[in-house]
Amino acid sequence: MTMLGALLAHIAVNLLNEYQDNLSGLDFMTAKTPFSGGSGALQLNPNAANAVLNTFRVSVLLLIGLGIAFLFLKGWQILPIGVVGLSIVILYTSKITKSPWFCLISPGLAFGPLMVLGSYFVLTGQLSWLVLSLSMVPFFLVNNLLLLNQLPDLQADKKVGRYNILMKLGVRPSIYVFAGFELLAFLSLLITVYWFGLPVEILLAAVMFVLAIPMVQIALRHYDNPKSLMPALAMNVIINVFTPVLMAVGLWINQIH
Template sequence: MLKQLFGVARINFLSLTLVCIALAAGASWQAGHPLSPGVLMLVTAIGLCAHISVNALNEYLDFKSGLDFLTNRTPFSGGSGTLVTHPGAAHLALLLGIVSMLLVIGGGLYLSYQLNWQPLLIGIPGVLLIYGYTRHINRWPLLCLLAPGIGFGIFMTLGSYWVLAGNISAAAWLLAMIITLLVSNLLLLNQFPDAEADRQVGRRHLPIVIGRRHSASVYTLLLLLSYLVLILGVLSGILPWQCLLALLSLALVAKLLPGLFRFADKPQQLQPYLGMNVLLCHLYPLLLLTGLLWAGPV
């Protein structure tokens, strides 16, 4: 049973949550706010529960809709396949999704009672996003593009900073914007191999609506925009110059983009570039975090 629960939770993808919260914690520390280990642990637990909930509900709903039986699964797209192999575990996936969501709600209410009610302005929409992502958001192309990024960038990264620092800074907004763009791109590229199967169950994301090649152009635009935000943030003095360390990730981008356009319409050959995209979504924020730690508290 534990193996099935780990499968529907997609435990190998939870590292992205840890990276986002670490970035928020690093930014809060660099801004001169002392970190409370207890609050940081609780924020991390809430973030992991939110990620697990959206993953488990997505697995359950994709299994019930029949989508999981149509996709050509890759290590980065098409779900985990756990429920296709173990259909009897469907009720466990649903239970995991619901319990994880309730833990998010309970943890958020506890934090608001102990610290400040204002982060609920981010937390409540975040819970609604968890609930509605698979069932509703996937039918609206622009919302489907931005929702994952908003979830990890605004709700998770910015929300974590707000709880840890007690306020929101311009630097926190810029970091959240960068994460929003990166994670929106992460899910956009992962939709490429699933486009035909997704179309059959009524989904309408960008690779379905405008095609993979045009979606690759959207990916490039969002990625370049993330670097523009970084550079403008440093030039304006909002981010320390040490954050330019994140530009080292451009070496990975230089390999990723040519392959993306070359194999945009050949999903089977796109898999190495899906992996590079996952790596980029971890490397870029970790380099930002390294820059913040290098800069030290103000």
């Protein structure tokens, strides 16, 4: 049920984003890359727009149903987590992308504290400062995933009224924010392991910092050249996927010993 809830939330926010970016015309203006610009599916098949919207609605209804089930099974503490998460899903494309600072942190808030802490609560019936601290790793990394992916779409985003951190601060200062978030992700991992006395095997995830350094260098040099930026976008995805995986592997290694 926990995995299904996480999957439905991810499905819902992407379907609504796809539908609304098609409706606003944004996805007709973006250059498609493996990491940004939308899927292009609705531009190729515009008649599918209603099906996408209806699938979003079904996903949200199922998500709300799961939330109500967790509310009765585990307690009221899941309610604020669910309400904030659902609000991000529904408001991300239409509202949040017009608020630079909230747009910057909402992806990480969803995939970090809300999803990690929410999952821990429905599995254990408890909230935990340790889990909240660990959730800061995906918080900073996922914020950076969306931040860097906004670079190729910058001009198109401006045309449809989006207002993200790249527009507010300028591109180069925003890359420094990106670099700071990357550093904070790995610092939060180190601090959590030290402060809570976690097994050192979790620090296996810190090996991904090796990719973070060239990624930031490429972003600083080529932020205005989408083609040259592609390796950094790819590294960003790899870091986001494998850092939490390696954290889990580290915990598993500790357990079998």
